[in-house]
Every structure is written in structure tokens, then in C-alpha cells.
Amino acid sequence: MNRLDNPILQVLESYKAAVWAKDVNALVALYDRDAVVFDMWGTWSYNGIASWRAMVEGWFGSLGTERVIVDFSEARTIVAADLAVVHAFATYKAVDADGLELRAMDNRLTMTLRQQADGWNIVHQHTSSPIEAGTAQVIFRR
Template identity: 90%
Template sequence: MNKLDNPILQVLEGYKAAVWAKDVDSFVALYDRDAVVFDMWRTWSYNGIASWRAMTEGWFGSLGAERVIVDFSDARTMVAAGLAVVHAFATYKAVDAGGVELRAMDNRLSMTLRQQADGWKIVHQHTSSPIAAGTAQVIFRR
């Protein structure tokens, strides 16, 4: 099944497009109003769309002229009874206005989605990276 045939993978495509465009409204529209997000940075959890919107505004606003390319690999989906789970590896690459890569990192990403009248919405998201046992340093490259 390709991305165009799989509505869950279409959500990932929407995620990529919204991040590239730094489009807060499109990004937040992917999420349920009661979404709970366990993100990698700063905050233990974001509960509800208002807190997730505030994080997104801060993230996109901090980029200035930079943009972020998101690539998902090894995405796997499972769908049953109006719920879906997707897990994938996500690579985030910051690029300058000329497209030159400035920095990059890999994350592990899991999402739970619920089918709603206006499509699939993310109700829970969890991102992580492993920790090196000897140093307690986060491993940002797969």
C-alpha cells in the first residue's frame, strides 16, 4: 500500500508539509483537541491542543529563515475499530534559505489516531531517542 492509499500515512505527509511550511494551523489541525503529546524537549507532556499549539508556535517561530525537512522511514501502521497506531523513525533536518543542511537529528515516533468526522486525528504522540548507557547522552543519530 502506498502513501496515497493509506490515510494514516497521509497524516504523516500532512505533518511533513505543515512543518516545512511552518504552518501552525495545518500542523495543529492534525491533532485531536484533547491530544496528549510526550515530546522530546523541555516539557514532560502537552495536554490538549492549546498547549500543543503554543509549543508549535514557539518551535516554528524560533526557526527564523530556516526550514525543517521531516522524513519518515520504516513507517508501520495498524488500524482497528476506528483507532490506528503508526510508528516510524523521523529525521528532522534544519536547512538554510539556500537548502544547505545546518543540523539534523533522528527520533523514534509513535502516534495513536482516532477516526473522526473530519478524518484521522492524532490523540497521542510519543517521541524519543535512546540514551547511551555509559554517558547518559541522548543518541540523536540512528
């Protein structure tokens, strides 16, 4: 099954496209209004779409002319009735206007989605990276 045949994996494709375009509305539209997001950066959780929108606006606004290429690998889905879980490895690669890589990092990503009238929406997202036991440093590359 490819990503276009699987509506859950299609959400990941829409996520990638929205991040590349720095389209706040398109990215936020993937999330439920009551979504809870456990992100890696600075805040323990974002509760509700307004707080998540503010984070996305800040992220995209901080990029200037840079863009971010997102790639998901080893994505796996579990679907039961109106709930689904997807987990994957996510790579975020910042590039300049000429496409030159500036920096990159890998995360582990888990999303829970609920099927609603307008399709599948993310109700919970959790990102993480392992921590090196001896140094307590985050490991950003697989």
C-alpha cells in the same frame, strides 16, 4: 500500499508539509483537541490542543529563515475500527534559505489516531531517542 493509499500514512505526509511550510494551523489541525503529546524537549507532556499549539508556535517562531525537512522511514500502521497506531523513525533536518543542511537529528515516533467525522486525528504522540548507557547522552543519529 503507498502513502497516498493509506490515510494513516497520509497524516505523516500532511505533518511533513505543515512543518516545511511552518504552518501552525495546518500542523495543529492534525491533532485532536484533547491530544496528549510526549515530546523530547523540555516538557514532560502537552495536554490539550492549546498547549500543543503554543509549543508549535514557539518552535516555528524560533526558526527564523530556516526550514525543517521531515522524513519518516520504516513507518508501520495497525488499524482497528476507529483507532490506529503508526510508528516510524523520523529525521528532522534544518536547512538554510539555500537548502544547506545546518543540523539534523533522528527520533523514534509513535502516534495513536482516532477516526472522527473530519478524518483521522492524532490523539497521542510520543517521541524518543535512545540514551547511551555509559554517558547518559541522547543518541540523535541512527
